[in-house]
Amino acid sequence: MSAEYATFGLAPAMRAGRVLANGGYQVHRDFMDFIVDGRPLLFQLSDLDAVSPLASDVPPAIFTAHVRMLLLEAPAPLADGRCVIYGCPECEGIECGAVTAVIERDGDDIVWRDFAWQTAEQADLELNGYRGMGPFRFRGDEYRAELERLLTDGGDAAPERRRVLLIGARVAVLARLAAALRTIGIGAEITSDAAEVPAEELRTYGAVAFGRAVGEHERDDVRAAFERAGADVVYVCGLAPVIPLLVAQIEHALDRSPLERRRLTRLTAQDGAAGVEVTSACRVQLVAYRVDRLHRTHTRELFDGMLEPGEHRIPVDGRAVKGQSFLVARTMGSVLVAPMVH
Structure with a gap:
């Protein structure tokens, strides 16, 4: 030995x-x-x-x-x-x-x-x-x-479960998102005014997700409430009312691990290809979400396979990402989201 x-x-x-x-x-x-x-x-x-x-x-x-x-x-x-x-x-x-x-x-x-x-x-x-x-x-x-x-007393070194505060005008979307997050084990609450939430409760959140209809003034008020409470949170601006996409955005926001300790470190979506960077050999899954003119969501798996450490360019079928579309890349423990740039 x-x-x-x-x-x-x-x-x-x-x-x-x-x-x-x-x-x-x-x-x-x-x-x-x-x-x-x-x-x-x-x-x-x-x-x-x-x-x-x-x-x-x-x-x-x-x-x-x-x-x-x-x-x-x-x-x-x-x-x-x-x-x-x-x-x-x-x-x-x-x-x-x-x-x-x-x-x-x-x-x-x-x-x-x-x-x-x-x-x-x-x-x-x-x-x-x-x-x-x-x-x-x-x-x-x-x-x-x-x-x-x-x-030790207090368990400061133990992992901490985080919750998410959802803020937006489309209550039906937020309710579905909260249900999806709770289903996978993430606590989620909905509010329209963070100023009414006690400071000790604000400190239990790890992320705040804004709907696209929330104005900049309202977002500033929410940020101010969390700053007064001394809460360390990540703010997420929802890309589209697509529940799996929003869940992926929030999962990424909850990942507080240092970049060098993540497997998946970069995702780009441009010019008909996805750029993916991984730090160790791992399985990567790449999924496209597209919203058509009738606001219907289309999902397409683009890639599922092993990648070696380094940068990779993965061609993307143009039919899967035409119009308003987004890519989600996953490994075990890491998830990234990127809008497709045409």
Whole structure:
């Protein structure tokens, strides 16, 4: 086993939710990701839709139990001392598949080794082991300090669930948007006057979404109310009354991770092509939303495949993006929206 040390850290991350064209959805999840040698460990798993056990919507007792397990203060839940590192974002069953590893002490150090994809009590390293991933040796004091921050009073290091405040004139659209956001696990409320909302409540929001009919004077009043409350929010101006598009805009606004820790860092839509930039090998999905002259929405999947790190130009069918249209690019954990420039 290598004697080289890897650095260990934790950072907020998210699995972006999604409203599907067929009425289905994917749940939004906020969680703490493992940062190994300065990069999210999840980035080594290029096509995996998963979250760590340290999620914001896990009950406090279970969250604490997961931390204790990683600290080796509680027994591993699986055979051979194996712990779940990443699991299914929709459920907690091992049957859906999970990335597991052996976590053990070696003197004062902590070692993560024998990573595998596991769907049953026993892991098959020959068949499902992640070759080339680890082992990772962490300095025990650094490792424990990071995890113990999650157990301190107040839980300042734990992931925080965010809500969205919706402001606009088209109440029917806002109601559908709020319902869609709540369906995927994001709290959403509707108001016409943020000045009437108590400051302590304003501080619970992570984003404010303005409808296109909200004037600049009204937006300034809302911004002033949040500034007086000392609330740190991102403001979103809705591109079009298309619910999946608005959800994607809000998901992007709620992503507070540093740019260097995101997989998807750039999306452009111009001259019949999409420009996409990713920081690690990952699966990217590209969807077009077009609003025709009768205000009907048309959805078209343009691309779904693996991309290597770097910049990519993806040709776009002109019929899918004629007129008023928008592109949404997604990876696991990142989403970007761009209007098509003709």
